[in-house]
Amino acid sequence: MTELAYLAEIKDAYVRTFRAHVVALPPGGVVLDRTYFYPTGGGQPSDRGSLSLGDGGRLDVVDVSKSGSSVVHRVKGPAQVLSRLVVGAEVEGSIDWHRRHVHMRLHSAQHLLSARIFARTGRRTRKATMAGNRAVLDLDGAIPPELLVPLSDDLTAALESPRDVSVHHVPRAEWDRNPSSERSGLVPLPALVDPVRVVEISGLDVCPCGGTHVRSTVELGRVTLAGPVPLPDGGSRIELRLDASDEPGPSG
Numbered sequence: 001m002t003e004l005a006y007l008a009e010i011k012d013a014y015v016r017t018f019r020a021h022v023v024a025l026p027p028g029g030v031v032l033d034r035t036y037f038y039p040t041g042g043g044q045p046s047d048r049g050s051l052s053l054g055d056g057g058r059l060d061v062v063d064v065s066k067s068g069s070s071v072v073h074r075v076k077g078p079a080q081v082l083s084r085l086v087v088g089a090e091v092e093g094s095i096d097w098h099r100r101h102v103h104m105r106l107h108s109a110q111h112l113l114s115a116r117i118f119a120r121t122g123r124r125t126r127k128a129t130m131a132g133n134r135a136v137l138d139l140d141g142a143i144p145p146e147l148l149v150p151l152s153d154d155l156t157a158a159l160e161s162p163r164d165v166s167v168h169h170v171p172r173a174e175w176d177r178n179p180s181s182e183r184s185g186l187v188p189l190p191a192l193v194d195p196v197r198v199v200e201i202s203g204l205d206v207c208p209c210g211g212t213h214v215r216s217t218v219e220l221g222r223v224t225l226a227g228p229v230p231l232p233d234g235g236s237r238i239e240l241r242l243d244a245s246d247e248p249g250p251s252g
C-alpha cells in the first residue's frame with residue numbers, strides 16, 4: 001500500500017522532492033511506502049522524474065500508475081543501479097516540475113471551465129482528458145459556438161481577479177447534501193468514496209477530484225478555447241489550450 005502524499009492539502013501538489021522507502025519491486029517498477037508522484041488517472045497523465053539511491057545512483061521514472069492500493073513507479077536506468085535497489089532502501093523522489101505544473105494548471109483551468117459551462121448552460125462535463133498543454137472536455141449536450149467568447153472572458157477574469165483554490169476532505173453524507181454536487185453529478189461517485197476530497201475554487205466551483213491543482217487561479221496563465229465540435233451521441237467537445245508563451249511560476 002502506498003500513501004498518496006500529494007492528496008492531503010493543496011500545498012502538497014507543490015512538493016518536488018521527498019524521501020520514501022521501497023516496499024516492493026515488481027518487474028521494471030518500484031513501489032514506495034509514500035509518494036508525491038501522481039499516477040495516471042481521472043484524465044490527468046502521470047508525473048515523471050527520478051528516484052535517487054543513497055549511493056549516488058539514479059533512475060528515471062518514466063511512468064506512474066495505480067495497481068490496487070499501491071502506486072508503481074516504472075523506472076529505467078543502468079543495470080548496476082537497478083540491481084542495488086532493494087526492499088527497505090530509502091530513496092529520494094524528484095518530480096519533473098515543469099510537467100507537473102502544466103498538469104496542475106490544465107486541471108484547475110478545466111474545473112473552472114466546466115463550472116462556467118454548467119453555470120451558463122446547465123451542461124455537465126462527462127469526461128475531461130489532459131495531454132501535452134491541452135485539456136479536452138466532453139459535454140453532455142450541445143452548446144452554442146458564440147458562447148466561447150464569454151467563457152474565455154470568464155477565464156481571463158479569474159486570472160485578473162485571482163481566486164484561491166483549496167482542498168477539503170468532506171464526509172460523504174455531507175457531500176451528498178451539498179447543492180454544489182449538481183455541477184459534477186453526472187457520474188455517480190462510487191459508494192465507497194468517503195470522505196470525499198473536494199477541490200474548491202473560491203466562489204466559483206466545488207468538485208470532487210483526486211488530481212493535483214494550483215493554489216491560485218493566477219497560476220493558470222492565458223488559455224485559448226476551441227470548439228465546440230459535435231460528438232456522434234449528441235454531446236459536444238471543447239478544447240482548452242495553455243498559452244505556451246505565458247508560463248507563470250507558482251504563486252505564494
Ligand SMILES: [Zn+2]
Nearest residue numbers: 107209210211
Ligand atoms: Zn478534477
